[in-house]
Amino acid sequence: MITAEMKRKIDQVWSSFWAAGMPNPLEIIEQITYLVHLRRLEELYPGTDGSTQPLIYRGATEHLRWSKLTNEAPQRMLALVRDDVVAWLRDLSYRFPDHFSQFRSVRFTVTTPSLLMRAVEFVNDFDISDASTAGAVYEHLLGKIDRSSGHHLRTPRDVVELLVQITRPGRADDICDPFCGTGELLLAARRFVERSDAGGPSEGVLRGFSAHSEFLSIAEMNLALHGVARPDLRSVDPLSSDADGLGEYSLIMAKPPFGGYYDYGRLSDVLKTYAGTKRTELLYLAAILHRLKPGGRAGVVVPDGVLFGSTSAHQEIRRTLVEKHKLDGVVSLPKGIFQPYTGVSASLLFFTKTDRTDFVWFYDMTGEELGRDGAHASTLADVVSRWQKRDSSERKRTPADQSFCVPAADIIAHGYELTPHRYRHEHEMKKLARDGVWRLGDIAEVIAGKVRTSSADNDVDAAGAGKEQRVLRPALLDVSLPNVEDLPVTARKADPGSTLREGDVVGRDLATARHWTVLPRHYEGVQAGQGLLVVRPVQGEVPAEYLAAYLSSPQAERNFRRYDVIPRIRPKELADLLVPACDGTFAEIRAAMTRLTEGVDEAAKIHDNLRRSKTAIFEPGGSGERRSRLGQAGELSSLVAQNLRRQGEPYRLFQDSYPYPIARAVRRFKHSSSPAEKHEAALLCVESLILSLGIVSLSLSAQRGWDALAEVQAWATGVRQGGVSLGHWVGVIRATGTFARESGDEAAGLAEATATKKGGKGLMADLGSLVTLRNKIRHGAGPRTRAEIERSLETLEELTFRALTGSSFLAKMSLVHTSKLRWLPNAGKYEVSGLALMGDHPDFEPAVFETNRPLADDRLYLSNRQGEMIPLWPFCVLGDCPTCLTPEVYYPDRMTGTTALLKSLDRGHELESDEVFDDLKRWNTPASAD
Structure with a gap:
């Protein structure tokens, strides 16, 4: 049993090493260990003639006994350890390897007499005769090693x-x-x-x-x-x-x-x-x-x-x-x-x-x-x-x-x-097969492309090459298929097992950009390159368009296995994929998929027309003709924009289905009139989104036991020491998402949302750009003239829209506030009554749902589609604002004295809470060195 006094002595000697410029925990342990070895050598090998043990003290080494060495003056003792003891111990390791092999690479790095004296005093106070005490002391020393x-x-x-x-x-x-x-x-x-x-x-x-x-x-x-x-x-x-x-x-x-x-x-x-x-x-x-x-x-x-x-x-x-x-x-x-x-x-x-x-x-x-x-x-x-x-x-x-x-x-x-x-x-899979799902391998044949890239490729006359010599390489898959005549040519003999057919669904086996595509008739006979996956539906079972849509969906992507560093899909794994069943005949499903595709295709055509009209402005002609083309392009674009606004606003999804703080910020942005108001509302929207994502990330880290993540600890330190920046919040989001992916945890969708996309793009890249832009503006380097504000707003809005879209997993969750818990004995579950804080409704919607576990009253929870209830306390609180006298959603910004200062996510109003302070302090207080 280690005493409090011994713990204090350990802390003191540890501090002495740090003060002497030796902060490496492993080096400190090593130096203390060798000194304990020196002390034990005299006890274990007293040097009696006729003993079966090695005689290590004789003549020239007699002065190296611990009892004599430690009675020397500090400067002399340091010189003896540095010049004589090291060489002596290494010599023992070669002369008596069965006894002293641990000294083969011995080194002493203590450089000051005062530090050596403190270490020696500690070792002399170390009761090594009692195994239970000595072992506990040494374990405590080992426990101080910083794994980082x-x-x-x-x-x-x-x-x-x-x-x-x-x-x-x-x-x-x-x-x-x-x-x-x-x-x-x-x-x-x-x-x-x-x-x-x-x-x-x-x-x-x-x-x-x-x-x-x-x-x-x-x-x-x-x-x-x-x-x-x-x-x-x-x-x-x-x-x-x-x-x-x-x-x-x-x-x-x-x-x-x-x-x-x-x-x-x-x-x-x-x-x-x-x-x-x-x-x-x-x-x-x-x-x-x-x-x-x-x-x-x-x-x-x-x-x-x-x-x-x-x-x-x-x-x-x-x-x-x-x-x-x-x-x-x-x-x-x-x-x-x-x-x-x-x-x-x-x-x-x-x-x-x-x-x-x-x-x-x-x-x-x-x-x-x-x-x-x-x-x-x-x-x-x-x-x-x-x-x-x-x-x-x-x-x-x-x-x-x-x-x-x-x-x-x-x-x-x-x-x-x-x-x-x-x-x-x-x-x-066997269970789900009985519950209305299709195993892909039962409704389609899964084939792996076999044609490899070779130095002999393209050596034949490309102009006269037939379809069977053309190869669809995985890298050529994009949002649209290349023309068959533009495909590379192989000199290899056609492989019947890799021949493509009309209606095949093809995609890459790599996760970065699969581009699942249904092949048209003119692709029949082309060869499938290595790295391409081919799904060939059984005739009349399920339409290829339905399979392509599901394989392109995030639901399917989440169900693909990941292997090592390169996330490839194997044909057998793809065959085992479960496809959600869809009621209706083959013809009905195909017709519905055609209607769905129609809108996407029409939108693409509109975009192409607008792009062509913009490019045509600068074609050869006089300035008058160019002015006419410019006017026509502007009118066309204005008509399209008006029509699209009437059909549906892009921000409506966020406003209706995202958690209340984000939805409210989006509403303010939409209804802002002047560019300056819209610019400020966009900044508030950015802040609300980052804070909301950060709260989700902190709550997941607390629930999963990931508190030791460096970015989470940095956030905790910021709260204790005067406040946290948006950069702290973004760091927590990135670290939690990364660790979740490495651990194989979906983390309610955060893992996928924060993954880096091809070219370094993705949600985290957009959030980083938004923080940089927001800090520049907030710190006085923002736009001043109307033209500058409009240009800044264009950049800000594009990044914000992308970040909101990239956070779509939030729409698959529900933010609820609990008010009443009731046990349902017949169902064996709890019934929870409360409020749903989703969308920008001024009055929160009543919510009643069932859960397997009891929830605390007057707390905010995040519920995902799998029924997981993630507690947001103490990182998110619903409270009555003392300024506007309405309920607002708050987050902890800093701790002062004995209270936590909270700020509302969408208005910046402040609220103090002793209860949040107590719980937050228990959560983020660093663990004792013991």
Whole structure:
């Protein structure tokens, strides 16, 4: 148990290192660790003649004993450490490698006598005789390492506990961690043995490897101070030939580093044939399999890319686990559990070096609130309990459950994919097929283009080439198809399997610009290039136009799988896509699609006519003729504009269906009369949109446990220290959207909305431009004359309209304010009464809906189409304005004294709230160093 006094001393010595210009946490730990080593050397190796231990103190090294060294004057002690101790420790590591290998790369970087004295005083106060106290102190030191520094020394406690509870180390086990870090897995294994097997001390070896000797010193100290005497730690790269003779083990637990490529020249010859890849995450698995004894078991943390990667090396390592050994289970860890070190999702693999797999047990924890710094006993107990039943009752569960079993035959049939999502998706497809949806592969044939680009292409006479020699390359797909005679020509023989037909729906397999298009008759006979996907509807089943419209929709795009860095669609994945069924005959659906397309085509023709009339102004002719063409173009454009305004206003969608603050700002913009008023209203619209998106992002981050994102913390700091800028809000939006995409979380539509489009375009680019423009105007560099205001308004309106359109996911959500909660015993749900704050209605609409979870009264929530209720408190509040005496929507702008100063989103009116202050303070107060 660590005392408050010792915590204070740790903080003091830590501050001393910082003050001396040594802010790197890893370096501080390293220096303190070596000093503790020096103190322990005298206790462990007293130097008695006839002892079986190495005699390290004799003659010229006698003065290096801790008791003598620390009695020297500070300047003299520093010189001895710098000039004599370092060389002596390195010499020991080569003379007695079984005892002192951790000193091979020892270095002392303390440069001032005063800092060395403070560190020595701290080490002397360190009670290393009591394992429970010494271990707790050292763990506290390790806990001060800032993961954002790029070093991830510690595995989250929950992950360590899971690995130990499932692998269950025994007294006779030879245990190894080939990537031992700070030795936490080895320590947890030894503690488990001591708790569960009181029959005596461990009989097997406890061994760890590390390619970084400075980490090895920390691991050795961590184990030693916890009472594990002389652990067998080796300074060796587990992937190199240096590790070839280090034996086999009955249990391996490991959390290898994520990602990267290994120098093939240094790789062990055994592993070269074992894995056939340079990817370290695959080589680590191969090395672990190689190190296991027959019948040995392993628990390993792997990045999720290992589970579904499409390269031959990924598939081969998974095939080896499933077909040549026994893959026991896969546990998908909660997303973001390794934040902020990495946003990569990870899983636990458990396997045995024995015969092939029968069933694989899956447990999906991705929706859990598993902490990074403390075990959640109920969740962990559930995982372990179900693991123990994987050969019995777990076999009866379906993939809709949190845990389930999958036969090895099914895994083999799906390319050895090991993600629970894959098999849950299969289960959901079968269920949905009974609920009025079409599986694309059942109503159409899915074909992949095969014709590759070749140096021989275009060598034939293009003028005389037939359609069968023309190739539709994916890059040529755009909003309109090129003429057949303009397509590239291939010298290869036509491939019947890639020949296109009239009515085929074609698109790119890349997500950037798929351009799903129905091919006309004159394209029949053209070849499909590699990277093109062809959907050939079964005659008379579903119109090609309907399929093309759905494949082009965001609903379909969300259902496409993503693989590694390049988001390609595979033909098999596309065949498994579920298409919403549509009532009506083939002819009725096709006729409706034709009417829908008619309006789009007519709008395109109008646009083309206007563009041609504008271009024609500058064609050759006299100035009078040019003036006539200009007048005609102006009249034509004016008539079209008037007609379009009568048919429907582009801002009506935002005004009717977006959350109240945005809708109200849009209304003010629409009804502004003068350019100056319209310009100011546009700025207010920009601010309201950014604040609304920021509130959604903050609320999602708080609900999902993404508070540690740097941009979220920057926002919190701004609130505490005097206010936040629009730049802070945009940073929160960008960071939340990015992390959601990396985590595979739709985040109620924010992930897709904030994704960067081709050419760096997209919502975030528009918001960035709007903030720059708005700040320039607000800080006094805005337009002054009417002409300047009109030009600025044109730019501002174009960006604002694009940003509003890019935020369309807001229209798929509902902003509601709760007032009453009632339990419905027959339905087993709660009935919520309140107000819907959508659109620009002056009086909010009453809202009554049902939910599975109780909601707080007098709070704002955001509800998406999936029924998820996202609490907006304390980032968004509905309150009565003391200025205008009407309800307004507020956000926290800054904290002053004991109150939070709130501002309304659309008027800028201020309101103080002690309640928001208390909750916001609890949320954004930095965690204690403890």
